[in-house]
Amino acid sequence: MTGPEEDAIIGQRFVTPDLNRSEVAAALKTIEDKFRLDWLTDNSAYHPIRDLWSRADFIALQELFSLGNSIQLIEAVDASWIADAIKQAKSFERNNRAGYIFEIMAIAAMMRGGATVTPADPNTEAYDCDTALASGDIARISLKNFGESTRETEFKKNARSIAKHVRSITEKKNPRWFGVFAECSTYPSDRDWAELKESITASRLYGEMVTKGNWSILFTLPPVPAVELATSFYSF
DSSP, rough: HHHHHHHHHHTTOOOTTTTTTTHHHHHHHHHHHHOOOHTTOOSSOOHHHHHHHHSHHHHHHHHHHHHHHHHHHHHHHHHHHHHHHHHTTTTTSHHHHHHHHHHHHHHHHHHHOOOOEEOOTOOOOOSEEEEEOOTTTTEEOOOOOOOOOHHHHHHHHHHHHHHHHHEEEEEEHSOOOEEEEOOOOOSHHHHHHHHHHHHHHHHHOOEEEEEEEEEEEEEEEOOOOOOOOSSOOOOO
C-alpha cells in the first residue's frame, strides 16, 4: 500500500505515535474488505463496529486496529473460520455479535502470545479452539464473554425510564421528597414495568405500601442523610 493509499484509508483518524502507520492502514483495509464499506457506512441501524468506523478519535482507531490485526492473524491460520466469525459478528443480535467478536479478539491474543491456536469448526458447541501447550498436549478451550447480559441491559433501561417518570412528578408537583422502593417477585415483564409506572403517582403518601401485580411498592420518607435518586443498584 502506497503512502497516498494509506492516507486515504486512515482519513481523519488520529494515529498515536506508538502505532505503525502502515500496519494501521493495513488493519483498516482488512476491516473494509471483510465487512464491506457499504455495510460499515450504513447508518440505518446501530452496530458497534459501524460506530467505531464512523469515529476519528484515537480510542476508536485503537480498537479498529486491534480488530483488523486480529482478523489478519486468524485468516492466515483458518480463512474459513474467520469468514464465518465475521458474518456472525455483523449480527444485530447483541449476544451473538458480542460472543463472536470476543472469540476473534481472544484467539488472536493467544496467537500474539506465541501459542499455536486452531479454531474449532463453526457450530462446534463444546469448545472454541485447540491450543498447543509447551508440554506437547492440546488444550481445548471454551471462550465466554461475561459482559452485561441482555436481561441486565433491559432491566437498567426500564429502571431508567421509571426514574425519569419519578423525576417528572417531582418537577410538576415540586414536593420536598418523593422516594420509591419497588420489589418485583419475578424478572419484570413489559407488563410489569407498565404496572409499576401506573402505580407511581404524585398523590401517593409517605409510608404508603402498594401491591400491584408482581410488585411491592413503598413510597418512602426522606432518608437521613438525603441522597440522590439512584438507579444503579438493582435486585434480580
